[in-house]
Amino acid sequence: MKRKIPIPVHAAAFILCLIASGASAAVKQSEISVKLAMTHDVYVEGERLRAVIDVSNSSPDSIDCLGQGSSDKLFVELFRASDQRSFDRIDDKPFTAGFALLPGEGQKLETFIGDHFLIDKCTRYLARAVLVHGGMRFESTLKSFNVVPGIPGASALQMFSNRDGLQRRFELVHIGRNQLEHIFLKARDEGTSSRRWRTTDLGPVLRLTPPKISISPKGEVTVLHRASQDKFLYSVFWSLPDELEFQTKEVMSDPEVVGAERMRELYKEAGGLEPVRKAWWKFW
Numbered sequence: 001m002k003r004k005i006p007i008p009v010h011a012a013a014f015i016l017c018l019i020a021s022g023a024s025a026a027v028k029q030s031e032i033s034v035k036l037a038m039t040h041d042v043y044v045e046g047e048r049l050r051a052v053i054d055v056s057n058s059s060p061d062s063i064d065c066l067g068q069g070s071s072d073k074l075f076v077e078l079f080r081a082s083d084q085r086s087f088d089r090i091d092d093k094p095f096t097a098g099f100a101l102l103p104g105e106g107q108k109l110e111t112f113i114g115d116h117f118l119i120d121k122c123t124r125y126l127a128r129a130v131l132v133h134g135g136m137r138f139e140s141t142l143k144s145f146n147v148v149p150g151i152p153g154a155s156a157l158q159m160f161s162n163r164d165g166l167q168r169r170f171e172l173v174h175i176g177r178n179q180l181e182h183i184f185l186k187a188r189d190e191g192t193s194s195r196r197w198r199t200t201d202l203g204p205v206l207r208l209t210p211p212k213i214s215i216s217p218k219g220e221v222t223v224l225h226r227a228s229q230d231k232f233l234y235s236v237f238w239s240l241p242d243e244l245e246f247q248t249k250e251v252m253s254d255p256e257v258v259g260a261e262r263m264r265e266l267y268k269e270a271g272g273l274e275p276v277r278k279a280w281w282k283f284w
Contacts, residue, residue, distance in 0.1 A: 031059035036129040046199030056106035081124035165192040
């Protein structure tokens, strides 16, 4: 007959506490969720890497991420996909605007990953959002995205008369996005500086007409590209030695298409043209 070994009262209480704490942790893990969604799967180098963090609080606790002295922290971790190497942050700025969630509340928050990490290589990356609350980590699943150079098109070189040795190279590139082809303007300094300026998505492009880029002596950079069969987009930037800013975007109609449409309107106003009547079996 096997003999039962009695467990001391204090040991039993300790074991029960461990079981209870484990159950509590499991409940907390299921009651607070963090999700990360990338705006795109592919970005052009220099483009802002926009993402949205979705935090949902179904726990009895409040979540406080209102500032530097907050009890909770929300941030993003970034890894290189090829070897899982993690990236260090370039500053301590918060990833999102401050927020607080009462029990039963949730919130979506915008963040720009490239503003917090040095992303200078065209490769595949992995990112996840992390919420630290009550000494516990609540992580999103890893999301992958690619940074690519884009397919090159037209380019131009800007010289600065008031800044010796500084040159700025502009390049138009395109990639597929949202089932369309988009065109981007890239800019990078050469000579006395190697600064990469923010890449701008100029919108959908039809390469039936080659996009054009020009630079005026005063620093006005203009890009003209065909956005659809009958529309062009005319984008204007202002480029100075220490500044590159987007100014305006104008939609312009294709003069040939507009002329054809106007001609059809004139025919309609005049009563139209009598169609040639043919039997249904004659196609010539």
